[in-house]
Amino acid sequence: MAIKDMVYKNIKDNFILYFLLVLALMIGISAGAITINVLNEEQSRSLISFLDSFFKVLSQEKIDSFTLLKYSIANNFQTIILIWILGITVIGLPIVIFVVVLRGFIVGFTVGFLINELGFKGFAFSMCTILPQNIFVIPGLIALAVLSINFSLKIVTSRTKRGIKFSFLSELTSYSISTVILSLLIIIGSLVEAYITPVFMKLLLGYVI
Numbered sequence: 001m002a003i004k005d006m007v008y009k010n011i012k013d014n015f016i017l018y019f020l021l022v023l024a025l026m027i028g029i030s031a032g033a034i035t036i037n038v039l040n041e042e043q044s045r046s047l048i049s050f051l052d053s054f055f056k057v058l059s060q061e062k063i064d065s066f067t068l069l070k071y072s073i074a075n076n077f078q079t080i081i082l083i084w085i086l087g088i089t090v091i092g093l094p095i096v097i098f099v100v101v102l103r104g105f106i107v108g109f110t111v112g113f114l115i116n117e118l119g120f121k122g123f124a125f126s127m128c129t130i131l132p133q134n135i136f137v138i139p140g141l142i143a144l145a146v147l148s149i150n151f152s153l154k155i156v157t158s159r160t161k162r163g164i165k166f167s168f169l170s171e172l173t174s175y176s177i178s179t180v181i182l183s184l185l186i187i188i189g190s191l192v193e194a195y196i197t198p199v200f201m202k203l204l205l206g207y208v209i
Contacts, residue, residue: 010143017146024097025142028104033112035105047113059205069194076137076186079103080144084179087148088172090155096145103141107134128200136189143182151175 011018039047083099086092111130114122154171 010146014146014150017149018142021097021100021142021145024100025104025138028101028106029108029111031101032105032108032110035109036112036116048117051113051117055205058201063198063201065194065198068198069190072133072190072193073187076190077183079141080179080183080186083141083144083148084176087151087175088155090152093149093152096148100141100145103138107138125201125204128204129197132197132200133189133193136192137186140182140185140189143185144179147175147178147182 079099083096086096086099107130111123111126114126116122118125151171155168
């Protein structure tokens with residue numbers, strides 16, 4: 001079966017879960033963007049000062065892509081492990097959804113702040129510096145969340161319905177291998193964040209400041 005067919009079948013079989021998680025992501029993004037409007041003056045000044053400092057450092061110093069890659073992979077790896085563990089704990093289902101909401105909130109807040117402070121320039125900067133890596137990271141994150149929830153549901157079903165064959169070790173192995181495979185998508189996002197996004201940042205720096 002081709003990868004395209006496998007992806008299509010997976011989405012079709014888990015359409016409701018994908019829909020709910022995409023909805024959770026949208027809620028997070030909306031909440032993050034709205035939060036910009038409720039910041040007090042002191043908080044806004046602190047963020048503006050941080051943004052100015054970031055642009056100054058970006059213009060004066062060379063970005064160490066390898067260090068950025070290590071940081072990005074470590075950060076994403078923590079999220080991957082958390083989602084994997086939550087799938088095993090069964091009671092982690094709401095936390096998995098919260099992780100997706102939180103990622104959406106961070107993206108929404110960042111983009112909202114840049115647009116609020118820089119207008120269209122902020123929008124252009126966001127699209128070129130935040131979107132590229134998230135094209136890979138967010139789908140990978142949602143797919144991992146679906147995988148985690150499905151594993152939890154299998155455990156619950158095996159305990160509540162008799163006659164269902166469930167080999168925990170076999171299912172755990174399959175779950176873990178699938179997690180590793182999907183993690184590669186997020187690692188691609190980390191590579192984009194470390195080696196491609198900085199190029200866009202440098203190119204747009206003169207435009208936004």
